[in-house]
Amino acid sequence: MTNIKDIALHCGVAISTVSRVLNDHPDVSQDTREKVLRAVKELHYIPNTSARNLVRTSSDTIALLVKGVNNPFFARLIKVIGREIAQRGYSLELHHMDTSEDELRIGAQLTNERKLIGILFLGGRFNYSPEEMALIHVPSVFCTYTNTFGNLNPSAYSSVAIDDKQAAQDAVDALVALGHRKIAILTDNKDDRSISELRFQGYKDALAMHGIPFEPNLVACTGTFSDMRAIYEATSRLIERDSSFTAIFAIADLMAIAAIKALSDHGKRVPEDCSVVAIDGLELSSYTLPTLTTLVQPAEEMGLLCAKTIIELIEHPGQNRQYTFETVLRPGGSVCRLNG
Amino acid sequence: MTNIKDIALHCGVAISTVSRVLNDHPDVSQDTREKVLRAVKELHYIPNTSARNLVRTSSDTIALLVKGVNNPFFARLIKVIGREIAQRGYSLELHHMDTSEDELRIGAQLTNERKLIGILFLGGRFNYSPEEMALIHVPSVFCTYTNTFGNLNPSAYSSVAIDDKQAAQDAVDALVALGHRKIAILTDNKDDRSISELRFQGYKDALAMHGIPFEPNLVACTGTFSDMRAIYEATSRLIERDSSFTAIFAIADLMAIAAIKALSDHGKRVPEDCSVVAIDGLELSSYTLPTLTTLVQPAEEMGLLCAKTIIELIEHPGQNRQYTFETVLRPGGSVCRLNG
DNA sequence: AACGATACTGGAAACGTTTCCGGAACTTGC
DNA sequence: GCAAGTTCCGGAAACGTTTCCAGTATCGTT
Missing domain, CATH: 1.10.260.40 (lambda repressor-like DNA-binding domains)
Incomplete structure (x- = not known):
């Protein structure tokens, strides 16, 4: 050599x-x-990169910490992020995390050990305390996190996200506009300080805004975003418990797909007997039977902005910033007017 | 510090x-x-990893070169690979490649620049020449590649894959057993020296074995594994060109899903008017309407073996080895007996 | 009591860079 | 033709480890 x-x-x-x-x-x-x-x-x-990193006391690699790499929405983000990072001369270190793992702690350890120069967080919680945030000493961007960081000053973090609460409200609004009032929700968790909680909150807000009472009975928790079986079973339990609803709001496309199967297996046709609306806007969802009515997240744009933001923060350390994207409703065959 | x-x-x-x-x-x-x-x-x-790497003249990171990170089958592999690699104390550098990029050349460049200690290839071609293989100076494993490496001596590479040809034959056999003889194929490409070509070959072999003439008219090429729209359109063209077939063999689950939509939009019911069989065995495919009949690739096992193999090769350099997994047919609602 | 073997420890070189500092050579302006 | 500035270059320290080599102390054997 x-x-x-x-x-x-x-x-x-x-x-x-x-x-x-x-x-x-x-x-x-x-x-x-x-x-x-x-x-x-x-x-x-x-x-020799090692020697260079040693004297520079830094590297050229950015960490990508993902809660669930098999989430298809993340997959889209990762693709564009990977492309942009490579093109700008940096490299990407991928870390898959299970939901139970503490992303901030892992991020802190990683940056110390490996002299990473930035961290991209995909998925996870949002209520970090200032003390927790202080663990991270390198520029970082929270992607797909909501911007509603509970305890944090906006100057303390950067993020790229949709307005989760608003998207959920839009979904429910769309159902109400079609005459639905008994609307069930299919969510990961109700109170895990993740986007699930925010979308759940948006659901409740929308109900309230339309004068519809919130019924705890119509809440189905899956505990997962991607395990189809668990989602199917949660939906089945919901149906068996109280099948009075005429619509389901699923907080993710995959959930909606599993739900439609469960409904079908219980003799309920979609959309005739039950309408379904979701959030995600996967390409796949336009090719299922029926096609999904879903609020589209602009994954490619979001991923690109994530990459651009982290690089900007690394090259020109400065103000943190938060970006929020609009979701737009993509009409599909999974909804119809009540009694229509 | x-x-x-x-x-x-x-x-x-x-x-x-x-x-x-x-x-x-x-x-x-x-x-x-x-x-x-x-x-x-x-x-x-x-x-300090840099200092350690410097004196050891090597690093602790393994590259993962993926043709299409958004492929859901790869996503499953990546998840288990990531977990195993991390647990064994190594780290993963992710590189997304577009189909047009030359994975071997990129791999060679990467290993030289960054002192990577191994490469995992996901997706890509299989007919590398000995000269091309010589570019790679670190242990590497070709995953999801077929073991049928055209020009290469088995001692020259390691791989983890299914028997693509056999899986395709099994798919066709299943259709023939149900009385189908006019069987169309939906594939990425016919002659790109990737798994597509092998599965196409398996399809032709199976037809021949059953004394069914091969009809070029019943071949639909999508040019992609994951772009649903392109798959949908390729299927539509097939239907409009010659709708005499009673079954479709799709070389990937996502292709089958888009195909079913196209069939449906053309007034053909699945499975009554057309049966569909695919290869992949995504969890998702058990939750679509209809559910998919598909040959399951054991993704988690394959991913784990990829990781274990590359680590073994790194820690104890030795013989290359090829592993082949069996696929098993998972029956679904997308097939039925002809005229039954 | 002397010896070799054993168990542990310290010193120092080496890995391949970057960067600071000082100096040589050359240019410019008067 | 000389001082001052400019341009370019070399030497050497430093980054944080690992590892080889040599050395000391302790111990058991005779």
Whole structure:
């Protein structure tokens, strides 16, 4: 493996000069610059990242901490994030986390051990305390987190998200506009300080706004975003417990798909007997039978902004910022007017 | 940031002793070992990976090169791979590639620049030449590649895959057993030296085995594994061109789902008017309407084996090896007996 | 009592960079 | 033709580890 010293020897210059050339420092003549560059080619020199990181006390890799890499919405984000990060010359370290793991603690450990220069969080909670946030010493962006950070000052974090509460309200509004008043909700959890809680809150707010009483009986918790079986079973229990509802609001597309299957298996047709609305806007959801009515999150734009934001924060440390995207309703075949 | 020197000072021992403790070397007394360990805790010492990598002239990160991170089958693999790699103390660098990119060349570049210690390839071609393979100087595992590496000696590569040809044959066999003889195929490409080609080959072999003539007219190419719209359109064109078929074999679950939608939009009911069989076995496919009949790839086991294999190859360089998994048919509602 | 073996420890070089500091050579302005 | 500034370059320290080598103390054997 040829190193910087070999280049220096080969060119008859000092090591420091080679380093200057390699790092585009100004103080080097055109002649020597070319000479060094030529040697670099000839000797197939490849810089040693470890050595560079050691003296710079930093690296070029950004961590991506994902709660559930198999979540298809995240998959879309990861794709664009990966592409942008690579194109800008950084690299991505992927860490899958289970829901029970503490993302902030893991992030802190990772950055210390591995000199990561930034963290992208996908999924997780939102009510971090200032003390918890203080664990993280590098720029970070919370993606798909809501902007409603309970205890935190906006200057304390950066985020890219949709307005989860609003999206949930929009979903319920759409159902109410079709005449539905007995609307069940299919959610991950009610009070886990994640987007689930916010969407649940949006659901309740929308009901209240329309003068519809909230019925705890119509709440089905799946405990998961992606385990279809668990979602199917939660929906089944809901149906068996109280099948008076005429519509379901599912907080994610996959949940809606499993719910439709459960409804069907219980003899309820969608949308004739029960309408279904979800949030996500996966491409897949336009190709199921029936197609899904869903609030579309602009995944590609969001992912790109995540990447751009973390890089900006790394290259020009400055103000934290929060971005909120609008969701738009994509009509599908899973809803219809009540008694219509 | 406290370092190994601080620990040494604090304990009144030499740096080398601390290093020995940290690396579980035998030559150190119980007393000093405990003393050092205590100091490590107290001072919140965290080893510097760059420095360690520098002297060891290697890193601890394995690259994961994925053709299409948004492929849901890959997502399942990535999840278990990520978990295993992390648990074994390594870390994962993720690289998304588009189909047009040359995975081997990118892998070679990456390993040189960044001292990666291994590469996991997900997706891609299979007919690498010995010259191309020679670009890669670190242990690597080709996952989801078929084992049928055209030009390569088995000692030249490691792989974890299903028998793609066999799975395709099984799919067709299942349809034939139900009385179908006009069987269309929905594939990515026919001759791109990827799994698509193998599954296509398996399809043709099965037809031949049953004495069914191969009809080029019944081949629909999507050019993609995951773009639902393109798949839908390819299927639509197939139907409009020649709707004499009574069954479709789709080489991936997502393709089958889009195809069912296209069939439905053209007034063909599944399975009454057309049966559909696919390969993948996504959990999702058991929750669509109708549910999918599909050959299940054991994704979690395959992912785990990928991780274990690459680690084994790294820790104990040795023989390359190829693993083949069996697929099993998961019956669903997307097929029925012809005229039954 | 002397010796070799054993158990443990310290010193120092090495890994491949970056960067600070000082100095040589060359230019400019008078 | 000389001081002052500019441009370019080399030397060397530093980053935080690992590991080799040599050394001391302790112990058991004879």
